[in-house]
Amino acid sequence: MMDQLADRARELDGADQLATWRDEFVITDPDLAYLDGNSLGMTPRRSLDRMREVMESEWAGGLIGSWEHWVDLPARVGDALAPLIGAEPGEVVVHDSVSVNLAQLVHAALAMRPDRRVIAIDPADFPSDRYIVDGIARTLGLEVRRDADPVLDDVAVMVRSHVDYRTAEVTDMAVGTARATAAGALVIWDLSHSAGVLEVDLGAAGAELAVGCTYKFLNGGPGSPGFSYVSTDLVGQVEQPIQGWFGHRDQFAMGPDFEPHADARRLLIGTPSVLALAATAVGVDLTAEAGIDLVAAKARALTAFALECCQDVGLDSPTPTDPFRRGGHVSVRHPDARELTRRLATEHRVVADFRTPDLIRLGCSPLTTRFVDVHRGVAALAGLTN
Numbered sequence: 001m002m003d004q005l006a007d008r009a010r011e012l013d014g015a016d017q018l019a020t021w022r023d024e025f026v027i028t029d030p031d032l033a034y035l036d037g038n039s040l041g042m043t044p045r046r047s048l049d050r051m052r053e054v055m056e057s058e059w060a061g062g063l064i065g066s067w068e069h070w071v072d073l074p075a076r077v078g079d080a081l082a083p084l085i086g087a088e089p090g091e092v093v094v095h096d097s098v099s100v101n102l103a104q105l106v107h108a109a110l111a112m113r114p115d116r117r118v119i120a121i122d123p124a125d126f127p128s129d130r131y132i133v134d135g136i137a138r139t140l141g142l143e144v145r146r147d148a149d150p151v152l153d154d155v156a157v158m159v160r161s162h163v164d165y166r167t168a169e170v171t172d173m174a175v176g177t178a179r180a181t182a183a184g185a186l187v188i189w190d191l192s193h194s195a196g197v198l199e200v201d202l203g204a205a206g207a208e209l210a211v212g213c214t215y216k217f218l219n220g221g222p223g224s225p226g227f228s229y230v231s232t233d234l235v236g237q238v239e240q241p242i243q244g245w246f247g248h249r250d251q252f253a254m255g256p257d258f259e260p261h262a263d264a265r266r267l268l269i270g271t272p273s274v275l276a277l278a279a280t281a282v283g284v285d286l287t288a289e290a291g292i293d294l295v296a297a298k299a300r301a302l303t304a305f306a307l308e309c310c311q312d313v314g315l316d317s318p319t320p321t322d323p324f325r326r327g328g329h330v331s332v333r334h335p336d337a338r339e340l341t342r343r344l345a346t347e348h349r350v351v352a353d354f355r356t357p358d359l360i361r362l363g364c365s366p367l368t369t370r371f372v373d374v375h376r377g378v379a380a381l382a383g384l385t386n
């Protein structure tokens with residue numbers, strides 16, 4: 001059966017409308033099956049050109065004068081990213097790490113619910129998110145409610161990943177937001193595993209606050225900045241804890257007091273990393289050009305195919321079979337997951353990633369992953385486990 005699935009993989013690649021986008025990326029080893037674009041997206045060729053341009057022309061050539069157009073990069077890249085996640089211009093800024101963005105928004109949300117003393121988070125959510133929540137609660141003397149489906153009546157803010165980093169299960173954002181709103185709580189959605197791979201629609205879901213990352217499916221590069229989203233309706237109430245000068249509405253007036261921007265730019269802090277943002281802009285533009293609807297459709301097709309292959313060889317997966325309930329990766333559960341992930345890379349040139357305690361994640365990044373890569377990955381895994 002795996003032989004027939006190999007033929008199917010070739011057919012699916014032949015019919016893939018996005019197949020040529022792979023040529024936009026640097027492929028140093030054509031034999032490598034890179035199934036890790038959900039952790040670090042591959043390198044766009046245009047990023048290499050853009051890095052050279054920023055270094056040579058803008059930095060070496062333009063020197064301080066280049067700040068004229070660098071200064072608003074966090075907002076410009078945010079506006080480019082906005083349509084990919086169902087946000088409006090002015091609702092997204094790209095800066096700092098996801099962790100910093102999340103800490104800012106948790107503080108801002110707590111300030112909007114001063115009579116409530118509970119922060120809710122799923123105990124299985126991403127570690128950095130949990131640590132940040134714990135740290136803020138400790139500092140402010142608040143309670144953390146660790147529950148996948150918490151009572152929200154006394155909760156100020158709930159932090160929730162849109163796509164589970166282990167199983168790839170999607171939480172319904174509209175339902176979650178409506179439930180929290182009815183209970184008087186705010187939700188901060190973490191879109192790290194959904195931005196650039198799913199058709200996220202923050203506006204339609206009524207979402208008010210979100211963060212996410214750009215180095216996974218958006219191919220922004222190692223350490224590319226995270227982002228924050230604040231809905232236009234809420235932004236006027238957002239008081240952020242780190243009042244840096246980039247959040248000031250008239251930054252160069254050097255005035256005595258902090259007066260925040262009217263939109264999401266009020267979340268900006270200090271001097272942005274221009275090189276990182278320039279690369280992020282390339283990654284975001286590539287996905288926008290390819291079309292997020294086609295990208296999301298291919299993610300569903302790749303992950304469906306991965307699950308079919310897994311089922312065929314008897315590998316156990318906790319990833320949902322409903323295509324609209326799963327993100328852009330498929331996980332395989334195995335007690336020897338760590339060792340198998342290592343052997344996939346060293347013996348089969350298949351790069352996947354291990355998540356403790358027993359998961360091997362196969363990332364399906366639609367602009368770069370081919371169906372034959374998915375087939376190769378699962379076939380190699382089956383060979384190692386039999």
Ligand SMILES: Cc1ncc(COP(=O)(O)O)c(C=O)c1O
Pocket residue numbers: 096097098099100126128129161165190192193213226
């Ligand atoms: C779901 C999720 N949240 C938060 C983070 C932390 O991101 P950062 O290292 O940019 O703070 C990650 C990183 O992979 C993540 O996957």
